[in-house]
Amino acid sequence: MGGLTWKIRKIGDGVTHVALSGVITEAARLDQISNLAGNVIVDFAEVTQINSLGVRVLLGWLDALEGRAKLEAERCSPVIVMQLNMLPGLARRFSVRSFLxxxxxxxxxxxxxxxxxxxxxxxxxxxxxxxCNTCGEPMTLAEPEDRYLAFLTDE
Ligand SMILES: [Zn+2]
Structure with a gap:
């Protein structure tokens, strides 16, 4: 497994965009970016894997930001959506703007x-x-809808 990298850029007055990329494990050094403040948008599109220790690292990072930053999540990848569904505590830490x-x-x-x-x-x-790019038919959600979208109703 590779590591986790990130790109941070200011996208507006007091708005910081953080794009995470790679795998989140206990080796992820999110503590290095726990000084962000203001509106923070976390882009999870390129997060391809997260393990249980990585979830703890992620929660610790969000806890560190809580109080100093208003957190939003965008483009949550399927592995992040799975965690949102399993852990209502994670979903409560930010508002989800979009997901994949x-x-x-x-x-x-x-x-x-x-x-x-x-x-x-x-x-x-x-x-x-x-x-579908091949036959042009409408595609269907590959996961049971009530399960994949459970995090939206658990609030
Ligand atoms: Zn097709």
Missing amino acids: APMECETCSEDRETLVELEPGSRDVQIPVTR
Whole structure:
């Protein structure tokens, strides 16, 4: 397993964008970026794996930021969505703006992820129609919908 890297950039007045990339394990040095403040948007799109010790590291980082930063998560990758579903405590630490849904074509073996944006304060989720690149048919969510979207109703 590789490590975790990040890119931090200011995207506006008091808004910091943190793009995490790689795998989150006990070796992830998120403590190095626990001094962020203001509005912090964490982009999880490139997080490909997280183990149970990594979850603890992630929670510790979010705890360190709590109080100094207002946290939002965007483009949560499927492994992060799984953690959000298993750990309501994680979902409570930030508001989720968008996530990636694993889609599959029932005819072909094609699969890819599609971005799902969430309306602030709304629990209505619309997974955008995603067409298969091979046959053009609408793709379906590769996970049971009630399970994959459970974190949205657990608040
Ligand atoms: Zn297809």
